[in-house]
Amino acid sequence: MKIIKKIAIWLGLSILMMILWVAGLMIGNMVFPSGLMEMETDSDGAAGFMFFLVSALNAGIILKLIYKARFTGWKLLGNVLLVSFGIQYFMSQIETVWFNDSLGLPGNGIAAIVLGGAFTLIAFSVIAVWITGKFKSEPDNSNDTVRFRFSFKKIVLLSAVIWPLIYFAFGYFVAWQFEDVRLLYSGTTEIDSLVEIMKANIQSGLYLFQIFRGFLWIFIGILVLRMVGGTKISSGILLGLLFTILGSSGLLLPNPVMPEMVRLAHLLETSTSSFLWGFIIAWTLWQPATENN
Template identity: 35%
Template sequence: MKAVAVFAVRVVVLTVVLIIAFMIASNVAGMAQAPVSSAQAATPTAQASLPSAQAVSTPTSQAQQAAALLGPLLVYTFLVSAVIAWIIQRSRWRGLKLIAALVFTFYGLMTCISQIETIAYLRGKMPPGLIEKLFVMGAIVALLFVPLAVLIMGKIRGPEQPHVERGLTLKSQVARFVILALVYVVLYYLFGYYVAWQNPDLRLYYAGTMELKSFYQQILSVVTGTPWMLPFQFGRGLLWVLFAYPVIRMLNTRRIETAGIVAALFGVGSFVLLLPNPLMPASIAHSHFWETLGCDLLLGAIVSWVLTADARLIA
């Protein structure tokens, strides 16, 4: 019981630390002066910058926006902090090794995954320099938050816990990464179509029409109209696996708990879509939330389950 209480207190402290890290990073990266466009609203990391963006000009509307933002922001930062605390608590790594691995994973999943999609789809619609600022902001948050999280969780010092491991051949590792990237592409389009695309408001928002084509017709239009999308999403799938790999390696947990941790790590970023966004209708943001939450939770569990099959001898 005491251990649970201590863990809960640490998560609360980490939540405060993460909010402060966002505030500092936003100002250092110049996000407070960055204009916000509707294109930005389509990406989770961009939405995370909205609290500091000058989207409104009157004190009254700013106060209303801040009040509407507070609850979802607390939920988002609390959940992120809880997942990171869970990872650190169950990690067998310590010190700089743990910090470096988590900075890599945190920055990759919270910033790179979403912003490379922004570059591919929306760069021409965004103000000059904004994407660069988003990458800088994400890096600053990772560099500020992760070391403090490791310190607060008491994993700065101490011996690395022993574990039983059998090596994977390079061929086996590459095969698993490729298979998982293909799994991501399948999940991406299945959830995109059967969850998000079922919302007529969302179809009108992105395609300019409420017409609902069949899944086959929709995929065919992707393949013929934008053939680069499939290899691009395959590359993003490889990145999902790459950013998860250090966490899977560091955990000293049973296979089922590892799957739960990685699923939570993948899925927690979706909650940023619940932040109030005056530039994206709530209906569309909520459709994206359920789309990404379901897809990322399932992907995280599959990635973990596949990579732990041979990585360690787990009871």
């Protein structure tokens, strides 16, 4: 019966996510008028199915985080909001701002996305925490003796070396292999060597920007690791799925900013690299401290 109840909650929250997503876009566009509501539609219902699929994936992974969390009440709600909004909207939109010369998204459009996303996730998180009973239930103190130490040296290594390595490797060997991607961001279909591209990335400041993003990703990862129990592997899988689903599933939907092949290239690039990155963060930083520590 518990499984049936959880499935029913998931399906109900998936539909709720769809409604709140549309409502969030409408609110965002009312406050910051833009053309974001002019999305492509598909008369055969394929777009509607994809929208439900994306909503179900997002609702499902947030629910998984809530169920695994040791926190309850407002502490749980605050952490769920920070994690979900941070991954789905903040981390993606600061990169949109960086590349906006190529994407051409109006400032009002970015503001509308952020405001609409905040509305959607605040409303969804409140209802999800309430409907799962986590507002009233007692916190799980079974792992209180298991403390976590996060090495600053490891954090610097991850953000300054590992994350840029993953980001630029997947960017070049996956996304940059698509002609449409090269044309959008460089204005030409010519493909330079990785060395030449990295020189340009360092000169433009993109490498430093990704170090900054690496620190932010790790901050989100630490929030998740402090929230949930489980083993190093299970925590790594959860964090990888959070990064992948919340950060990349929106690319399953057509959007007015990216051409079709660019969207699909970024979907392939980010869905794979994000899972790997999330797993590496958990694997590297998950370190239960012994009583002697």
